Each structure stands twice: as C-alpha cells, then as structure tokens.
Amino acid sequence: SQQGEEDPQALSIQEGENATMNCSYKTSINNLQWYRQNSGRGLVHLILIRSNEREKHSGRLRVTLDTSKKSSSLLITASRAADTASYFCAEGGGATNKLIFGTGTLLAVQP
Amino acid sequence: GAVVSQHPSRVICKSGTSVKIECRSLDFQATTMFWYRQFPKKSLMLMATSNEGSKATYEQGVEKDKFLINHASLTLSTLTVTSAHPEDSSFYICSARTGGAGTEAFFGQGTRLTVV
Numbered sequence: 001s002q003q004g005e006e007d008p009q010a011l012s013i014q015e016g017e018n019a020t021m022n023c024s025y026k027t028s029i030n031n032l033q034w035y036r037q038n039s040g041r042g043l044v045h046l047i048l049i050r051s052n053e054r055e056k057h058s059g060r061l062r063v064t065l066d067t068s069k070k071s072s073s074l075l076i077t078a079s080r081a082a083d084t085a086s087y088f089c090a091e092g093g094g095a096t097n098k099l100i101f102g103t104g105t106l107l108a109v110q111p
Numbered sequence: 112g113a114v115v116s117q118h119p120s121r122v123i124c125k126s127g128t129s130v131k132i133e134c135r136s137l138d139f140q141a142t143t144m145f146w147y148r149q150f151p152k153k154s155l156m157l158m159a160t161s162n163e164g165s166k167a168t169y170e171q172g173v174e175k176d177k178f179l180i181n182h183a184s185l186t187l188s189t190l191t192v193t194s195a196h197p198e199d200s201s202f203y204i205c206s207a208r209t210g211g212a213g214t215e216a217f218f219g220q221g222t223r224l225t226v227v
Contacts, residue, residue, distance in 0.1 A: 033215060042204055043218040088154060099145060099206070099216050101155040
C-alpha cells in the first residue's frame, strides 16, 4: 500500500483537552504535511514541516517530525468542538513528487 | 491562501454514461494537479498526477481508459469517468500545488459521484 498509517484511527476527547495524533510514513520525504477534512468536504492545509525540521508550531497546533523513525505527531491544544474533523498526514516530495496521504484520524471533541 | 474550485460538487448519473469533473486553480497557475478518490470514512487514494500539456501519470491499478484526465491549461484539469458503473460511486477530490514538491497543496471541495 502506498499509504502511511495514523494512530489512533479515532479519538474522542472533551473540550479543553489536548489531542495527539501520530503518523508513520513510508517514503523518504521532502516534507510532511497535515490536513484537516470536515465530513464530506475538501481538505484544508494545516501545517508543513520540512525534513530538516524537528518541531513546528502554528497557533494551537504543534507538529513534530522524527525522520529516523519515519514518524510525525500533531498536537492540538485546548481543543474545541469545532476541531471535530478527520486529520490526515501526507508525505510530500521525495523522489516521486507526489502527496501521499495516511489513513487518517477521526477526532471528535465533545462540548 | 490559494483557491481551487471543483465542479460539480454533486452529480448523479446513469450506468454507462460519462461524467466530467472540473478542477480550476482560480488565482494561481498550477503546473501539477492531483486527482484523488475517497471512499466513505477512508483516506484519499491518489489516482493520477496531471501535468499541464502532457499525459497524466496514473497510479498502479487505476484504469487510464476509464478515468480520463486532461490538463489543457495551467489553471484547468478535468477528470472524466467513462462508462460509469455503480462501483465508481465515490468522492473525488482534486488538488493543485503552487510550486514544487516542497510547497503545500490546495484542494477543491470534492465531487460526490453517484452512479445509479
């Protein structure tokens, strides 16, 4: 399969709690990207971390990258009900120049 | 951010007919566009990479004669599902890059295709 895997597949938390999603990828990346998808909609780009970066922040989002383990994590702090969505990591660049998506995590934030 | 417009958002067609889906980059030129297919509660599966002015590159297992992709200009790519069957029913999403591999991709709103 071309896809990486995300863990957990589904996550349910209370508003105000932090949510952590993990991504294992397969290729030698140029970058690792995280996207959000509301049900039945297109994807929204959240953050891009390059292969030579280890950590990146954007608002309530924190992404880490460990290229030795081919893994990345997305942390959403102080979650809100509006954060309820599916979150996907995507392997960017590398030899193929493609954007390959992981299996995704369905996050539900209970108000 | 850059805007990618995908049309139609929903389409219902009869078995055996063809359906065309358009993907336009509204405020940037996209030398490369990507077409994905998504099954319910599943991830996006890359179908093909569309390069302006050349033939699309299809992923393994994707029938190029069934899923015709045309990238006639720097702002428009089309996916035509030919001789549609019910098993082609799915959510199709296009995306476009503003630059090379190190740049983010922007996505269309997706097209829900139902073949009856």
